[in-house]
Amino acid sequence: MPATPPRLIAHLDMDAFYASVELLRYPELRGKPVVIGGGRRHQPEEAVDPATGRVTRRFATLSGYVGRGVATTATYEARALGLHSAQGLMKAAALAPQAILLPTDFDAYRRYSRLFKAAAASIAPRIEDRGIDEIYIDLTDVRPPGADPWPEVAADDDALPEADGRNSGDAQRERETESDAWWRARDVAKALKAAVREATGLTCSVAVAPNKLIAKIASELDKPDGLTLLRLDDVPTRIWPLPPRRINGIGPKAGAKLDALGITTIGALARAELAWLIDQFGRNYGAWLHEAANGHDQREVVTSSEPRSISREITFERDLSVARDRDELSRIFTDLCRQLAGDLRRKGYAGRTIGVKLRFDNFRTVTRDRTIAAPTQDAQAIRDAATECVKRIALERRIRLLGVRIGTLTPAAGPSEGEHAA
DNA sequence: TCTGGGGTCCTAGGACCC
DNA sequence: TCTGGGGTCCTAGGACCC
Numbered sequence: 001m002p003a004t005p006p007r008l009i010a011h012l013d014m015d016a017f018y019a020s021v022e023l024l025r026y027p028e029l030r031g032k033p034v035v036i037g038g039g040r041r042h043q044p045e046e047a048v049d050p051a052t053g054r055v056t057r058r059f060a061t062l063s064g065y066v067g068r069g070v071a072t073t074a075t076y077e078a079r080a081l082g083l084h085s086a087q088g089l090m091k092a093a094a095l096a097p098q099a100i101l102l103p104t105d106f107d108a109y110r111r112y113s114r115l116f117k118a119a120a121a122s123i124a125p126r127i128e129d130r131g132i133d134e135i136y137i138d139l140t141d142v143r144p145p146g147a148d149p150w151p152e153v154a155a156d157d158d159a160l161p162e163a164d165g166r167n168s169g170d171a172q173r174e175r176e177t178e179s180d181a182w183w184r185a186r187d188v189a190k191a192l193k194a195a196v197r198e199a200t201g202l203t204c205s206v207a208v209a210p211n212k213l214i215a216k217i218a219s220e221l222d223k224p225d226g227l228t229l230l231r232l233d234d235v236p237t238r239i240w241p242l243p244p245r246r247i248n249g250i251g252p253k254a255g256a257k258l259d260a261l262g263i264t265t266i267g268a269l270a271r272a273e274l275a276w277l278i279d280q281f282g283r284n285y286g287a288w289l290h291e292a293a294n295g296h297d298q299r300e301v302v303t304s305s306e307p308r309s310i311s312r313e314i315t316f317e318r319d320l321s322v323a324r325d326r327d328e329l330s331r332i333f334t335d336l337c338r339q340l341a342g343d344l345r346r347k348g349y350a351g352r353t354i355g356v357k358l359r360f361d362n363f364r365t366v367t368r369d370r371t372i373a374a375p376t377q378d379a380q381a382i383r384d385a386a387t388e389c390v391k392r393i394a395l396e397r398r399i400r401l402l403g404v405r406i407g408t409l410t411p412a413a414g415p416s417e418g419e420h421a422a
Numbered sequence: 423t424c425t426g427g428g429g430t431c432c433t434a435g436g437a438c439c440c
Numbered sequence: 441t442c443t444g445g446g447g448t449c450c451t452a453g454g455a456c457c458c
Contacts, residue, residue, distance in 0.1 A: 037426080038426095068424095068425080070425070070426050070427095072426080085458090088423080088426095090423050091424070093423085094423060104426095130457085131429085132458070133458075134458075248457075250456090251455060251456045251457080252456085253454090253455060253456085254455080254456090282433090284432080284433095285432090307429085308431090309429075310429090311427085311428065311429075312428090313427060313428080314427085315427080353450085353451090355451095355452095363424090365454090366452085366453085367451090367452060368451085369451065370450095370451090371449085371450065371451085401426090401427095403427085
């Protein structure tokens with residue numbers, strides 16, 4: 001009885017994605033510490049030398065930055081100075097005032113995102129979208145470009161498929177040794193990296209593993225421009241020494257709790273008693289921690305999905321007072337509802353559950369939502385329901401953030417012909 | 423030098439129905 | 441009348457991810 005062939009799952013992660021896209025248009029910044037983030041105000045200034053016609057640009061630095069922005073990405077040179085994504089720009093400025101600051105340009109990043117995903121899809125079609133800069137790819141049945149495909153049973157072949165519905169191609173695949181399968185995966189991974197580079201000029205890091213969990217961890221091990229193969233047998237030597245936070249799904253809270261419990265490596269977590277973990281973290285999460293630390297993960301590569309919710313939110317430049325800034329709050333609230341309605345129409349959805357989110361000056365966050373009878377994509381209907389939600393919140397502090405969300409989505413009229421957004 | 427904006431999933435209690 | 445259970449929907453908060 002042939003064993004089930006091992007799955008081969010790749011994780012492809014673009015290297016310092018936003019920063020790398022910016023370096024394509026500002027090549028003079030290569031080798032310098034650069035962070036991306038903040039508002040529109042620090043756009044580079046261009047000057048043309050009248051004598052030579054040469055364009056020179058002046059870039060903003062972090063020094064003197066004032067505001068509430070965070071870094072979305074930092075180049076590797078900036079990381080060496082202690083800068084990293086999700087860091088407040090004020091803090092980053094204190095660490096590295098001379099680092100260059102560029103505003104985020106999501107339209108550009110989305111264009112490059114589409115390009116790299118299309119390039120990957122030309123090599124291997126079963127792709128799971130995990131956001132703007134990373135994907136999972138199922139390589140189990142993928143051969144490198146140029147290799148002969150596994151033979152198919154010809155339509156007029158009178159040889160019957162085997163009883164379980166497999167054809168001779170499957171039979172040939174089952175004769176592939178595990179070692180050959182890994183060599184095949186390495187060639188496919190190389191082809192993926194080459195295709196992404198050809199399409200975008202950008203590098204990425206790719207790992208191939210028996211599942212998504214290990215592939216995700218492994219793609220970090222050789223960054224940037226990495227290529228990593230990690231078999232189940234390699235988990236003890238290459239995964240167990242790492243801190244638990246490297247597991248996708250162990251965040252700041254669980255990481256700190258594990259640390260307090262004396263569990264500082266994935267290996268220690270793997271050796272912890274299942275019953276004890278369940279005691280500490282609850283039945284579901286405790287059992288998952290045990291499985292994850294041992295490198296087990298059966299999740300499929302999900303090639304399509306429907307959105308669950310759409311939202312818009314804004315953090316104000318200064319905290320707003322409900323009494324004194326009533327008009328401004330009202331105007332922003334209306335804008336958010338209009339933008340949300342626009343998003344719904346552009347994406348072709350209507351929703352029934354409308355909610356608001358408020359963050360107060362002390363960072364406490366409250367949400368309220370309300371489900372209406374029929375799905376809507378109308379800005380006024382959204383605003384009406386959202387207003388009812390706001391009325392259920394005690395507004396006793398100044399407001400830092402306001403958001404509007406819609407869920408329980410159903411497909412609805414999308415943009416009409418010729419109206420597609422970029 | 424406090425902490426963006428867009429998401430997903432889970433938990434848990436209560437309402438309501440069978 | 442009392443007890444009991446399951447299923448689904450709604451709501452609020454929170455952890456986590458990119």
